[in-house]
């Protein structure tokens with residue numbers, strides 16, 4: 001079946017893949033693998049060979065159609081969504097041919113998207129916009145990246161006149177809780193370089209990143225307010 005990138009996106013956002021920062025397992029929530037399974041089926045339908053691992057990652061590749069010796073490039077995105085807002089029962093709404101009007105989200109009418117609050121909307125006049133309905137996140141971070149990569153593979157496969165070297169896909173889980181690359185097998189990925197599709201403006205490329213390292217420090221001692229002296233817990237100024 002032929003899907004558009006929009007079809008894929010609308011399907012993916014309705015799958016709850018919220019990461020769980022309190023879980024030590026990988027993936028942190030088993031439901032992230034629901035989306036892994038859906039995408040593996042789509043890739044199989046296209047005839048693309050793909051592999052997964054116990055964390056729900058997806059590795060896939062398209063062979064070069066213009067001979068050997070070309071660099072191998074990978075495209076990466078993440079399947080999970082942030083735990084800051086519910087990812088359950090997401091109801092995406094397509095606002096066709098946006099003309100700058102306020103967008104009131106119907107399931108919570110206090111949620112209004114205006115171009116005053118979000119100036120970037122001014123650059124989207126005439127576009128079709130997709131939002132959530134007001135009670136959940138949309139999950140565009142990063143299901144838009146996932147949909148683009150899967151559809152790009154479909155397009156390359158069906159347009160043999162489009163020359164490309166070997167192209168790889170890497171979809172991971174738990175990026176939102178800092179574990180997105182914890183289980184990447186670089187030998188299996190086998191690429192020269194790659195790009196992550198995740199946020200940012202159309203046409204922009206970022207070439208720096210933070211490490212996402214985390215430290216948890218337990219301190220044993222006596223708790224005191226910052227304005228109090230350490231010796232006796234009494235204020236050293238004339239305050240109460």
Ligand SMILES: [Zn+2]
Pocket residue numbers: 078141142175198199
């Ligand atoms: Zn992201």
